[in-house]
Every structure is written in C-alpha cells, then in structure tokens.
Amino acid sequence: MMNKKPANNWQQICDPLFDRHQLRLWLYQAAQPFDALSGNKQLKLHYPLKMAQKQGQKGILTFGGAFSNHLAATAIACEQLSMASIGLVRTDQLDTENPTLQQCHASGMQLLPLSRTEYRLRNHPDWLAQLQQQYPDFVIVPEGGSSELGVQGVSELNLTSTPDGNSQFIVSASGSGGTIAGLALGNPNAQVVGIAVVKDVTLQQKVKHFCQQANNWQLITGYTGKGYGRFDAKLLQFCLDFRQRHQITLEPVYTGKAMSALYQLIAAGIFPRGSTLTFFHTGGLQGLAGLRYRGLIAEADYKALTASD
Ligand SMILES: Cc1ncc(COP(=O)(O)O)c(C=O)c1O
Structure with a gap:
C-alpha cells in the first residue's frame, strides 16, 4: 500500500488495521527529522x-x-x-x-x-x-x-489541519507534560491523546497545571512498559517494521512507544469510525546513538533505523 506524501511535513500512514476501523492516520514530522531541534x-x-x-x-x-x-x-x-x-x-x-x-x-x-x-x-x-x-x-x-514559555511555543503548532481535512484526535508521546498541554491549547477543536512514556503519577497534574483552561486532552498511562527508556524486543521490532513500511524512523523511548500504543488503542476500537488522527513525531532521534552506545540496540538495527533513503 502506498503512503501519500503530499506536503513537506505530513505523511499519511496506511495500514489494513486503519481500514478495518475506518480511520485515517496522518503523521506530522519535521522536514529534517534527524535534526536534534526537530519535533517539539x-x-x-x-x-x-x-x-x-x-x-x-x-x-x-x-x-x-x-x-x-x-x-x-x-x-x-x-x-x-x-x-x-x-x-x-x-x-x-x-x-x-x-x-x-x-x-x-x-x-x-x-x-x-x-x-x-x-x-x-x-x-x-x-x-x-x-x-x-x-x-x-x-x-x-x-x-x-x-x-509556561515552552507550552506557549508548542501551542503555536496547528496539527488539526491535515492535508486531508481536520483531524479529531492528536496523538503524542508525553514525558514532562508540556507538549500535550501546548497541543491542547493550540488545537481546541481536537482531542489530544498523550501517551505517557514515563511512570510518573504526577504527570496528569503537571499537564493540568500548564493548560488549566483546556479540557480537550487525556493522558493514557497503560503503555509505559517497564518505565522510562525501557523497551522490549517487540517494541524495537515495531520501530524497525515501521521504518521499512513507511520510511519513517521512530525510536523506542518516545515516538515508537507512542506509535505502538496508538496501534493498540486503534485495535481496541477506542476511536470512533470515520475519525482522522494526527500523530506528532516529536523528534528525539539523536537518542538512537545513545541506545547503540549502551548496547540497548544492535549496530545492525541502528543502521536500519538511521540509513538515509
Ligand atoms: C522525542 C520526545 N518526544 C516526546 C517528548 C515528551 O514531551 P514532553 O516532555 O513535553 O511531555 C520528549 C521530551 O521532551 C522527547 O524528547
């Protein structure tokens, strides 16, 4: 199945899973995804x-x-x-x-x-x-x-208007909370779904603190696995497969963990049929070198994830 790539930052991700649930998924990422300043x-x-x-x-x-x-x-x-x-x-x-x-x-x-x-x-x-x-x-x-200033910067990003109409859900990894707070403030007509990648019982409170006036967000905490920075072979394989299918690099600490959770949430049927979803690629690909350095991913996997197309 072909992925449509009409605009610089947007790419439609196609998968039979989404067809079964009558959903469309658009991924937003920086034009230079390996730039350490990309994403959020x-x-x-x-x-x-x-x-x-x-x-x-x-x-x-x-x-x-x-x-x-x-x-x-x-x-x-x-x-x-x-x-x-x-x-x-x-x-x-x-x-x-x-x-x-x-x-x-x-x-x-x-x-x-x-x-x-x-x-x-x-x-x-x-x-x-x-x-x-x-x-x-x-x-x-x-x-x-x-x-507050970090949240303000994120709030200027419009992730509601995809090249294919408005999305109803915006999905992003959440760690210290500022990103989903900013997305909620800046995209009032969408529901922001934050996937917690860290076991932190105060995260909900942190997000709330940054976007008191918004209630168009929710934090999903069931996909943290063993905790921040921890991942299993299945999650790494998900990132490798994703790269091969869609030519998009995810890493298993933030974006890969969140995308894998999104697939599971879709499979569980939590999104209404007919919805359009945006996934925010928050960057963080510099972290792959550190995973390789610590022996947490093999050299061959590192190369597969970082090869230029
Ligand atoms: C790649 C990546 N994605 C997502 C996040 C989570 O963003 P936040 O800490 O604002 O919740 C971070 C942390 O800043 C990150 O480095």
Whole structure:
C-alpha cells in the first residue's frame, strides 16, 4: 500500500488495521527529522531563547538525563544563536564517550554532574532560587523544556489541519507534560491523546497545571512498559517494521512507544469510525546513538533505523 506524501511535513500512514476501523492516520514530522531541534524541541525552546535575548542574558541553563534529547537540543539552539548553555546532568560522573554529552560539549554546553539526590531538587523553589543566584545571567529552563514559555511555543503548532481535512484526535508521546498541554491549547477543536512514556503519577497534574483552561486532552498511562527508556524486543521490532513500511524512523523511548500504543488503542476500537488522527513525531532521534552506545540496540538495527533513503 502506498503512503501519500503530499506536503513537506505530513505523511499519511496506511495500514489494513486503519481500514478495518475506518480511520485515517496522518503523521506530522519535521522536514529534517534527524535534526536534534526537530519535533517539539525548537517549539519548546523558542520563547525561553527569545526571553534570554531580550533580557540580554548570557544563555540557558537546563537539566536532563545523560542521554536527554532536550539537553542536546538546548546546546545546539544556543550555539546557533551564539549564546552560552549550561546543562546539569543527572549522573555521578560525566561520561565523555556518551554521544549525547559529546554533542552537547561540541556545541559549547558547559556540563555539570548532579547526583540523583540533588537532581530530585530540580523543581524545588528554594533550590532554584539559589541556582539562579549562582547563575544570574542565565534563564533557567526546567527539565524537558516544560515551562509556561515552552507550552506557549508548542501551542503555536496547528496539527488539526491535515492535508486531508481536520483531524479529531492528536496523538503524542508525553514525558514532562508540556507538549500535550501546548497541543491542547493550540488545537481546541481536537482531542489530544498523550501517551505517557514515563511512570510518573504526577504527570496528569503537571499537564493540568500548564493548560488549566483546556479540557480537550487525556493522558493514557497503560503503555509505559517497564518505565522510562525501557523497551522490549517487540517494541524495537515495531520501530524497525515501521521504518521499512513507511520510511519513517521512530525510536523506542518516545515516538515508537507512542506509535505502538496508538496501534493498540486503534485495535481496541477506542476511536470512533470515520475519525482522522494526527500523530506528532516529536523528534528525539539523536537518542538512537545513545541506545547503540549502551548496547540497548544492535549496530545492525541502528543502521536500519538511521540509513538515509
Ligand atoms: C522525542 C520526545 N518526544 C516526546 C517528548 C515528551 O514531551 P514532553 O516532555 O513535553 O511531555 C520528549 C521530551 O521532551 C522527547 O524528547
């Protein structure tokens, strides 16, 4: 079956499963999906960067795990604007071989390790106030870029208007909550379905905090598997098959987990027949190198997922 690819960012995903349920699925992704700023990244960073520039600040200080897509994106975005960046990394010791940290370093990010205990304080107001005092010339951006400004950036993305008419559902991976909050605010005529990729009982609350006035969203928490960053051979195979069928690369931590969940939700019949669905490809493909580095995916699978067409 052919996939229609009429517009730069949109691709229709065809599958007999969707025909059986009388659904249409459109995937939205950046023209350069392997760009570390693609997906939700530059949207979430747009306003914090603007604010830093406007206030004459030196740059951005932010947080993330050692393989964080957000850290890599922040480093690159700051570099492009000739701004400084500081990354506080959840690790006891910085691993200079880690491809994500290498990218951050190459883009000029100052990397500082934070123990797990310290990292837990990352949203604590007193701790943040102290950090701000220590780094007065930096705009502090929370983990994952999920802040009011991050949400505002995402809310400017219209994912309702597909090349084939309006979609009624917009589906996205959800980690720190900002993305689906922004999508809900910016797409009031669609229902946003967030697939939680992390076991976090506070995620619902976090999303709600960012989009108090919206109620067109829901969080699905049953497809996290063993937790954030954990995946099994079946999920990896799903990503490999998807790439082969549709020439679109998913990775198993965010987009692959969410797309696989979407297939299962469709099979379970939760979407009304006749609906059009949008899937937001949130990027994060830089993370594949880290999975290979840790031996979590084999070299051959890495190559299959990242080969240029
Ligand atoms: C590739 C990818 N997809 C989805 C998400 C989830 O977005 P959010 O943290 O805003 O919920 C992230 C994290 O930022 C991500 O890196």
